[in-house]
Amino acid sequence: MNINLTLFGQTFAFAIFVWFCMKFVWPPITKAMQERQKKIAEGLDAAGRAQQDLKLAQEKVTNTLRETKEQATQILEQANKHASAIVEEAKQQARAEGERLVNAARAEIEQEVNRAKDQLRAQVAALAVLGAEKILESQVDAKVHNDLVEKLASQL
């Protein structure tokens, strides 16, 4: 155990190492650590905010979805109504058209019947005249007896 100059040598070395550590080692490392701490804090903050945003977005999505569904049902209802209206209208039109056709046919039939009646009447008149001629054995002057034939025909 002998104390000698080594003591001061050691103290000197110690001083230099402390100085070096203070100047060139400690500041950059603590700076980096602090920066990382800040970064992590910011990252956590951002994550929190993102979660909040996500929550809001999800709420918005559910709202929008609900609204859309409502709208869709509305549109569907309207379309159904519209369709039934169209069907109804078409039915009515068809009925009207049918009636018109039936009426027209009826009118034609009546016309036809009248015409047939007229023809029949003319033929009957001719037959009557022919019959009368036979009976009378003489010719009936159609011109002279026209009035009579006309009268007869109209009575048929």
Next chain:
Amino acid sequence: MANTPAEYIQHHLQNLVFGAHPEKGWIIAQTPDDVKQMGFMALHIDTLGWSVFMGLIFVLLFRMAAKSATAGVPGKLQNLVEMCVEFVEGVVKDTFHGRNPVIAPLALTIFVWVFLMNSLKWIPVDYIPGLASAMGLPYFKIVPTADPNGTFGLSLGVFILILFYSVKVKGFGGFTKELAFTPFNHWSLVPFNLFLEILGLLTKPLSLALRLFGNMYAGEVVFILIALLPFYVQWTLNVPWAIFHILVIPLQAFIFMVLTVVYLSSAHEEHH
């Protein structure tokens, strides 16, 4: 090399001394008698060399990490260094309440440097001294903290800082007054107070240095004693003792650091 166990132990506990011999001038001491003749004007080359070497490892390693320090994902070295820094910073924050940019780097230097110097003890006791004697050096002792010069050198630095900050914070008058009027605030007890306080002040570096030196020296002696056993039984004692030093080596570095911070903290605080 020595032959008897006593000589072997003596030989292992002798530093490599370079000093001013009164007759032969500046030489490397070849015998214990040379060392005695040199007295104070001598340097322990091994202690200085190994402590500076360990110090350089510390500063270069940490400087390397500091240079490439990034706030992003740290590498392995940066992780290790940051772990040390964070640990020391925590201790300093808990213990030291003032604001002083010197304390934390000082504590880090002490912790890592002392740890590295202590860790030289894990190297088997005959390896490096054997190598040195093969190179023609008469003595070699590698653990700087097992040399009182090494530990007192550190505590002297701490002591100077204690005095410096005491005077800087409290003023010369304030510091003197503190020494004179604590713990008993009465004029008649000033001499007693002075005696007590100055003794307390001197005890600080003394206890710092002696605690570390004592632990390391004792451990070293035990390692040397174990090395005297036959080689095939050495491991039964050597291994547990080395494993035990996994605890002792960082612990002593830690104690030295914490006490330094505590002492400097009390140097900054006003006593009431």
